[in-house]
Structure formats: C-alpha cells, structure tokens
Amino acid sequence: MSSNNANVYLKKARYGKDLVRLMRVYKEGDVQHCTELTVRLLLEGDIETSYTKADNSVVVTTDTCKNTVNILAKRSKNVDNIEVFGQEITEHVLKQYAHLSGAFVDIIKHKWTRLIVDGKPHNHSFVRDGEDIQTTSVHHYRAGNEIRITSGLDKLLVLKTTGSAFHGFYTDEYTTLVPVWDRIFSTAVDCKWTFVSKSAATLRNVDFKAIHAGVKQITCDTFAKDDSASVQATLYLMQQQILAKFPAVAEVSYALPNKHYVGVDMSKFNIDNAGKNMEVYHPQADPSGLITATAARKESKL
Numbered sequence: 001m002s003s004n005n006a007n008v009y010l011k012k013a014r015y016g017k018d019l020v021r022l023m024r025v026y027k028e029g030d031v032q033h034c035t036e037l038t039v040r041l042l043l044e045g046d047i048e049t050s051y052t053k054a055d056n057s058v059v060v061t062t063d064t065c066k067n068t069v070n071i072l073a074k075r076s077k078n079v080d081n082i083e084v085f086g087q088e089i090t091e092h093v094l095k096q097y098a099h100l101s102g103a104f105v106d107i108i109k110h111k112w113t114r115l116i117v118d119g120k121p122h123n124h125s126f127v128r129d130g131e132d133i134q135t136t137s138v139h140h141y142r143a144g145n146e147i148r149i150t151s152g153l154d155k156l157l158v159l160k161t162t163g164s165a166f167h168g169f170y171t172d173e174y175t176t177l178v179p180v181w182d183r184i185f186s187t188a189v190d191c192k193w194t195f196v197s198k199s200a201a202t203l204r205n206v207d208f209k210a211i212h213a214g215v216k217q218i219t220c221d222t223f224a225k226d227d228s229a230s231v232q233a234t235l236y237l238m239q240q241q242i243l244a245k246f247p248a249v250a251e252v253s254y255a256l257p258n259k260h261y262v263g264v265d266m267s268k269f270n271i272d273n274a275g276k277n278m279e280v281y282h283p284q285a286d287p288s289g290l291i292t293a294t295a296a297r298k299e300s301k302l
C-alpha cells in the first residue's frame with residue numbers, strides 16, 4: 001500500500017532491537033564472574049526511505065542489532081562496566097554503517113551478588129539480593145562525535161521508621177492532611193546522572209563504577225541520616241552532595257515516590273495507636289506522592 005499525502009512528512013525515526021537479554025561469564029581459572037544485562041539498541045540515520053518508500057536496502061535489520069550486541073559482549077572485556085560497553089556498541093555501529101548518524105543504547109544491569117559460603121566469597125555462585133537495578137543510556141551522534149551518557153540506579157527500596165516530618169505546608173479549604181513531626185518515610189529511589197563530552201577518550205576514562213557506588217552511598221547515607229523536613233528537601237541534599245563529590249557529573253535527577261504508611265485507627269477499640277503511640281501502620285499501595293527534581297551545574301566540567 002502506498003500513500004502520498006503532501007502534508008505529511010517523516011519527522012523523526014529510530015528503530016532497533018529491544019529486550020536483548022544476555023548473561024556474560026568471565027572465567028579466571030577457578031573464579032568466575034557474571035553480568036546479566038537487558039539491552040536496547042536503536043539506530044538513526046538515512047533510513048527515511050524504508051518508511052516512506054518501502055526501501056529495505058537501508059535497513060540494518062533489528063536481528064543484526066541483536067547479533068551485534070551478543071558478538072560485542074563476547075569480544076568485550078567491559079560488559080560489567082555498562083557505560084563503557086554501551087560506548088563500545090555505539091562506536092561499532094557508527095564505524096560499521098556509514099549511512100547511520102546516531103546509535104542509542106539503553107542497558108539494564110540485573111543484580112547478581114557473589115554468595116558468601118562458609119564465610120568466604122564463593123568462586124561461582126551468586127544471589128539476587130535486591131531488585132534494584134543499574135542502568136545506562138548512551139546517546140552517540142556521529143556529528144561532532146557527541147556522546148551523552150546517563151547512568152542510573154532504579155528500584156532501590158528504602159524505608160526509615162522515624163527521622164522524617166512534614167508540617168508547615170500550604171493549607172486551604174481543600175487540605176485535609178494533618179501535619180506530623182514523626183512519620184515513616186519510604187521510597188523506591190530512581191536516580192539518574194549525566195555526563196556530556198565531545199571526547200570519547202575522556203568518557204572512556206570516567207570511573208563509572210566508582211561514581212555509581214558513590215551515588216548509591218550518598219543516597220542511602222543521606223536518606224538515613226537526614227532529619228527530613230520533606231522528601232523535596234532530602235532529595236536536594238542528595239543532589240548537592242553528588243554534584244560536589246563528582247565533578248564529571250553534569251546533572252543529577254531523582255524521582256522519589258513517597259510510599260505512604262498510615263497509622264491504623266484503633267480508637268474504636270479504645271487502643272491508642274496515634275501520635276507517639278503509633279506502632280501499627282497500613283502500607284498504602286496507592287496513591288503515592290511523586291517528588292522529582294533535576295539539579296545541574298551551569299557548565300559540564302568534562
């Protein structure tokens with residue numbers, strides 16, 4: 001079927017393979033290491049005619065995208081360093097296919113932590129000790145060789161039973177929320193931080209793993225230690241510390257759901273479960289607050 005509507009043009013197009021799942025094992029004598037990833041590889045470039053003229057000659061197939069991810073995983077020493085592995089994929093794509101102008105890789109790293117057995121790290125056994133994931137997006141444009149890397153940690157579920165208050169908020173005839181000086185604070189941390197550079201070499205040299213570990217540490221330490229006045233204030237405190245500690249990070253964003261726990265009303269039973277005596281809570285499935293913000297420096301330091 002063909003259609004020729006002069007009023008319509010192809011504004012933007014990107015395609016590739018999603019949900020490419022792989023497990024890479026590195027074997028070092030008796031000790032083995034493993035990394036499990038879910039990868040998306042999308043391509044952009046002179047591909048318009050495949051949409052507008054059914055011209056498949058310009059299509060590097062999505063099947064080839066999957067093969068590329070698997071073959072580069074086999075060749076790479078860096079699969080565990082997902083920001084570097086992502087750059088290896090985008091660089092390969094732009095070198096291999098002259099008609100493509102951009103390559104976009106999203107990687108999720110699933111958690112496998114080495115098991116401790118008889119008090120020692122086991123050579124080849126691992127445990128999923130949490131559903132939190134590590135992520136990266138590598139956006140690589142041929143023009144100017146511009147690379148944007150966004151790293152992230154997501155689904156990091158944390159809770160504190162005190163050290164959190166919320167009062168002094170705006171009130172009007174729609175307000176029913178009661179101010180509190182002590183409450184449970186729980187969130188599933190979604191944090192993303194961005195590096196921008198025109199130099200692939202500079203970006204190869206960033207210690208992505210150390211920054212990831214540092215962001216996680218700052219997030220958890222601040223969550224635990226801050227006498228929180230609100231999710232907003234605690235979130236900004238985390239951002240300030242990350243930007244102060246890691247000059248390579250240009251900006252950092254958080255999306256923090258406020259997972260509400262409400263005290264169960266036991267007044268009908270003449271039981272005091274309110275205020276200082278609140279000990280039984282109902283975890284609310286929904287709705288949740290959602291507090292987001294991006295903090296940035298005025299210029300990237302890379």
Ligand SMILES: O=c1[nH]c(=O)c2[nH]c(=O)[nH]c2[nH]1
Nearest residue numbers: 166177229230231232258289
């Ligand atoms: O830390 C909070 N920030 C809010 O914006 C908010 N809104 C709300 O109902 N509870 C809370 N808690």
